[in-house]
Amino acid sequence: xxxxxxxxxxxxxxxxxxxxxxxxxxxxxxxxxxxxxxxxxxxxxxxxxxxxxxxxxxxxxxxxxxxxxxxxxxxxxxxxxxxxxxxxxxxxxxxxxxxxxxxxxxxxxxxxxxxxxxxxxxxxxxxxxxxxxxxxxxxxxxxxxxxxxxxxxxxxxxxxxxxxxxxxxxxxxxxxxxxxxxxxxxxxxxxxxxxxxxxxxxxxxxxxxxxxxxxxxxxxxxxxxxxxxxxxxxxxxxxxxxxxxxxxxxxxxxxxxxxxxxxxxxxxxxxxxxxxxxxxxxxxxxxxxxxxxxxxxxxxxxxxxxxxxxxxxxxxxxxxxxxxxxxxxxxxxxxxxxxxxxxxxxxxxxxxxxxxxx
Amino acid sequence: xxxxxxxxxxxxxxxxxxxxxxxxxxxxxxxxxxxxxxxxxxxxxxxxxxxxxxxxxxxxxxxxxxxxxxxxxxxxxxxxxxxxxxxxxxxxxxxxxxxxxxxxxxxxxxxxxxxxxxxxxxxxxxxxxxxxxxxxxxxxxxxxxxxxxxxxxxxxxxxxxxxxxxxxxxxxxxxxxxxxxxxxxxxxxxxxxxxxxxxxxxxxxxxxxxxxxxxxxxxxxxxxxxxxxxxxxxxxxxxxxxxxxxxxxxxxxxxxxxxxxxxxxxxxxxxxxxxxxxxxxxxxxxxxxxx
Numbered sequence: 001x002x003x004x005x006x007x008x009x010x011x012x013x014x015x016x017x018x019x020x021x022x023x024x025x026x027x028x029x030x031x032x033x034x035x036x037x038x039x040x041x042x043x044x045x046x047x048x049x050x051x052x053x054x055x056x057x058x059x060x061x062x063x064x065x066x067x068x069x070x071x072x073x074x075x076x077x078x079x080x081x082x083x084x085x086x087x088x089x090x091x092x093x094x095x096x097x098x099x100x101x102x103x104x105x106x107x108x109x110x111x112x113x114x115x116x117x118x119x120x121x122x123x124x125x126x127x128x129x130x131x132x133x134x135x136x137x138x139x140x141x142x143x144x145x146x147x148x149x150x151x152x153x154x155x156x157x158x159x160x161x162x163x164x165x166x167x168x169x170x171x172x173x174x175x176x177x178x179x180x181x182x183x184x185x186x187x188x189x190x191x192x193x194x195x196x197x198x199x200x201x202x203x204x205x206x207x208x209x210x211x212x213x214x215x216x217x218x219x220x221x222x223x224x225x226x227x228x229x230x231x232x233x234x235x236x237x238x239x240x241x242x243x244x245x246x247x248x249x250x251x252x253x254x255x256x257x258x259x260x261x262x263x264x265x266x267x268x269x270x271x272x273x274x275x276x277x278x279x280x281x282x283x284x285x286x287x288x289x290x291x292x293x294x295x296x297x298x299x300x301x302x303x304x305x306x307x308x309x310x311x312x313x314x315x316x317x318x319x320x321x322x323x324x325x326x327x328x329x330x331x332x333x334x335x336x337x338x339x340x341x342x343x344x345x346x347x348x349x350x351x352x353x354x355x356x357x358x
Numbered sequence: 359x360x361x362x363x364x365x366x367x368x369x370x371x372x373x374x375x376x377x378x379x380x381x382x383x384x385x386x387x388x389x390x391x392x393x394x395x396x397x398x399x400x401x402x403x404x405x406x407x408x409x410x411x412x413x414x415x416x417x418x419x420x421x422x423x424x425x426x427x428x429x430x431x432x433x434x435x436x437x438x439x440x441x442x443x444x445x446x447x448x449x450x451x452x453x454x455x456x457x458x459x460x461x462x463x464x465x466x467x468x469x470x471x472x473x474x475x476x477x478x479x480x481x482x483x484x485x486x487x488x489x490x491x492x493x494x495x496x497x498x499x500x501x502x503x504x505x506x507x508x509x510x511x512x513x514x515x516x517x518x519x520x521x522x523x524x525x526x527x528x529x530x531x532x533x534x535x536x537x538x539x540x541x542x543x544x545x546x547x548x549x550x551x552x553x554x555x556x557x558x559x560x561x562x563x564x565x566x567x568x569x570x571x572x573x574x575x576x577x578x579x580x581x582x583x584x585x586x587x588x589x590x591x592x593x594x595x596x597x598x599x600x601x602x603x604x605x606x607x608x609x610x611x612x613x614x615x616x617x618x619x620x621x622x623x624x625x626x627x628x629x630x631x632x633x634x635x636x637x638x639x640x641x642x643x644x645x646x647x648x649x
Binding site: 091093149152 | 537539540542543545546547548549550553557558561562
């Protein structure tokens with residue numbers, strides 16, 4: 001187990017990157033604390049996999065260093081790093097049995113037979129494949145194969161870190177929960193450093209102690225699920241996390257007031273002069289329909305998702321979402337919306353501005 | 359829903375039936391016709407029954423040719439398949455050099471058979487050929503017109519030169535279809551180079567290798583032009599393979615009946631071996647389960 005430090009790390013797939021836009025992974029300094037479970041969250045193509053492959057040594061970064069416990073491993077081969085990695089699509093050795101597949105990483109490292117047999121049993125129980133141990137891997141279904149891939153990732157106990165690259169994409173929903181729980185308990189039991197790449201926010205928020213959100217090759221926020229929800233540092237975080245995501249409304253800020261199309265929204269904090277494109281962000285959970293207070297809104301559609309209702313509405317030409325309680329009646333008189341001032345965040349050029357207490 | 363039953367469907371397959379009839383069935387029937395009759399010219403035919411088949415089955419000359427043919431096919435398969443895989447493994451996977459390699463590999467396949475024969479015929483000559491002359495001067499006795507071993511070596515090397523590319527290209531296609539994740543997982547699992555080959559590359563190439571072996575077997579079993587141009591079947595009868603012998607019999611001696619009977623048996627042997635091979639391979643796949 002080890003602490004993993006990324007020092008000035010950046011990567012481009014082009015041989016001679018010119019500007020910043022040529023980099024798949026923009027300059028990054030980060031320390032992955034030993035024994036923590038991280039989720040790396042972001043939309044497809046934002047550099048998550050690139051980052052993971054650099055940590056495991058499958059890819060050599062164009063610049064910067066990777067350190068394991070202060071030892072520079074930037075140019076060390078994968079084998080030397082002693083890392084386990086599970087990929088998005090199942091990789092099994094077709095001609096081997098399930099048992100041989102699970103034993104393969106241990107055998108290659110020369111572990112003794114009794115230990116291998118015991119570990120294979122343990123892992124087979126975790127992934128619920130004890131009955132299929134002696135089957136050939138070739139004829140299995142995609143999710144059984146992926147379980148084998150996961151099992152091969154978990155079979156070694158002494159790894160420096162466990163990396164998962166969207167490992168549950170091909171797995172059945174009910175099995176997803178179970179495997180995720182297994183991964184969590186594995187983490188509690190052995191305390192491996194785990195990095196879990198996903199574009200599914202539920203997966204990220206339930207799995208990890210800390211969530212790292214990436215956008216366009218850059219880490220935009222690292223925080224607990226709560227921090228990501230309450231104070232998204234970047235509009236992307238606000239939009240990407242939450243269902244539906246944060247409402248983003250162009251506004252003009254003056255002190256502790258926001259002007260939207262000439263109408264006024266009270267803010268909890270005061271802001272100085274802001275440059276660039278200024279928006280306010282407010283989560284649908286903190287917007288409330290009303291019949292007399294607040295600003296005019298036109299309701300387009302109400303979606304009842306069971307535990308609450310999502311109101312799709314138009315607010316001065318912007319599409320916004322409002323979450324209403326399940327029991328709340330939404331009549332034709334509800335033509336106004338109010339925002340909780342303490343929960344309205346202000347963004348300039350997509351980054352959050354802190355402001356001062358008013 | 360009930361299916362309409364009528365005979366119109368026959369009309370749709372008729373063009374194909376006609377085409378196959380003219381291209382395969384009718385010529386084959388000509389051979390069958392010759393094989394059961396005897397002729398003395400002037401289009402006079404006499405019924406011979408299975409006499410020619412019987413004669414051919416007891417002909418030492420034919421059994422010897424068949425033996426040589428099997429040995430030849432076995433040797434070239436034993437060389438070309440591993441060599442082709444090795445070449446495919448060492449070819450670059452992508453980029454400029456991958457294209458260059460592909461073109462270079464395809465070149466021998468584009469050369470007509472008799473040209474290949476001529477190239478090696480000249481190349482191996484002890485008086486003017488680069489290979490023959492050099493070997494002879496190095497003190498290695500090499501003369502494919504006189505020595506059995508030299509003749510076989512020349513014919514085999516020529517076939518390897520001509521056809522290893524085909525195996526290599528097919529194997530290369532098989533290798534290209536393996537996703538990167540497999541190699542990455544192997545690295546994570548600390549698999550050795552041999553393990554990568556044994557457990558990833560070879561299983562993924564199984565299908566294309568089956569085709570490669572089948573093609574190379576059929577083709578080598580019917581080889582005619584190249585050895586005919588280089589050695590003419592000699593020295594003695596040592597490189598007289600089945601096709602060469604067949605042509606000698608049919609056109610050289612004008613023994614049409616025996617030659618026809620023999621053609622049919624030749625055809626059946628190839629069919630039988632291919633069928634056995636194919637059945638074994640597909641059963642192997644079925645036993646493993648199909649992914």
